[in-house]
Amino acid sequence: MSKHTDKFGRPVVVVTGMGVVTSLGVGKKDNWAALTSGTSGITPISRFPTDLLSTRIAGTVDFLKSSGKGAMYLTYELAETAALEALAEAGANGDFGGPLFLAAPPVEIDWHQRFALYNRKAEGVGYDRLLDVARKHPSRPVYDSTQFATIADQLADRFGTTGMPITLSTACASGTTAIQLGVEAIRRGECDKALAIGTDGSATAEALIRFSLLSALSTQNDPAQKASKPFSRDRDGFVLAEGSAALVLESLDNALARGAEILGVMRGCGEKADDFHRTRSKPDGSPAIATVQAALSDAGMDESGIDYINAHGTSTPENDKMEHLSLSTVFGERMRDIPISSNKSMIGHTLSAAGAIEAAFSLMTMREGVIPPTINYDNPDPAIELDVVPNESRSADVSSVLSNSFGFGGQNACLVMAREPE
Secondary structure, eight states: OOSSBOTTSOBOEEEEEEEEEETTEESHHHHHHHHHTTOOOOEEOOSSOOTTOSOOEEBOOOSSTTTTSOHHHHHHHHHHHHHHHHHHHHTOOSOOOSOEEEEOOOOOOOHHHHHHHHHHHHTTOOHHHHHHHHHHSSSOHHHHHTOTTHHHHHHHHHHTOOSOOEEEOOGGGHHHHHHHHHHHHHHTTSOSEEEEEEEEOOOOHHHHHHHHHTTOBOOOOSSGGGSOOTTBTTOOOBOBBOEEEEEEEEEHHHHHHTTOOOOEEEEEEEEEEOOSOSSSOOTTOHHHHHHHHHHHHHTTOOGGGOOEEEOOOOOOHHHHHHHHHHHHHHHGGGGGGSBEEOTHHHHOBOGGGHHHHHHHHHHHHHHHTEEOOBOOOOSBOTTOOOBOOBSSOEEOOOOEEEEEEEEGGGEEEEEEEESSOO
């Protein structure tokens, strides 16, 4: 039986290791220095031709070995790199011994592989035969690239996680959902620790075109660093980006027993579905409102206990408006005075990885006593009255954070985190 429980009698879940990779760099140290100085990682795309595209910018990670080799390979390396940092900080050497919850995009095979398959078929080799050959080939490159769970399987082998590795995709809420699953597994007593990873290396030409067809991306290409401008009047869409974050979650009992440093506490998780539209949020914001309220309730807190909000803050006209509506409904007049910022103004929208990256940044905000800014806030939207920590970071004593993830397909998830156990 747990010695340290919350007010609901559940094991207290803490974070003992974190790792981060974004377009700002590898590791928490470099990311935090860039983030708090208001540096942008958004640049013109050099990975593929963009001459005829409306959007020609992204927050790509072009400094890892697998950059340019394909989305599946980069998504794996991003996850591995973040996990190595998190496990080292947690002191979890050797086989991890807990479950893996991986948030990853449904990566498709790249076009050069599709053309290779097509050419083989044109030569008279049937598709079923091609797959059979691929399965038996030592490297199985095409076959592996088509399997959603391949990355999790490889990570499980790499780090010695236990049980079946879980791969999930809940759109822009994926990273948050992975953390939630880890928290809930520990609370249920199924494990003493869990590894939660959010990763996304799928800033491909096809992804860019698809989001452009949805009118979701910013077309303010020049200068690239100014394109992402959450909560500003002249915002026109999000900036596609890549990145990853890994969190080692443990019961407080387990962490204290082995003398681990406590980096923060996972107080509450909330999720609610929005069935209004495949990309748009319900106009009254009720699912997002319910998600925030569910996270606060799960944390055993009310709205007065939150010191800072890590916004979903995509820089799309509708999503920023909906987030303001939902938070204003929950927090009332106090919302004008609660600092809220969006790191997507600097790193772009990392999709499946976003919730995990933002959870790590939220924990660092509490530990370091510094709130990252919302950059590019030069033209405030009078319809959105928020303290967005404009353009420059701010020193602050932050003991609790709400982190929002409101994704396409009505996938909404929020986390409440605290600096220290109660």
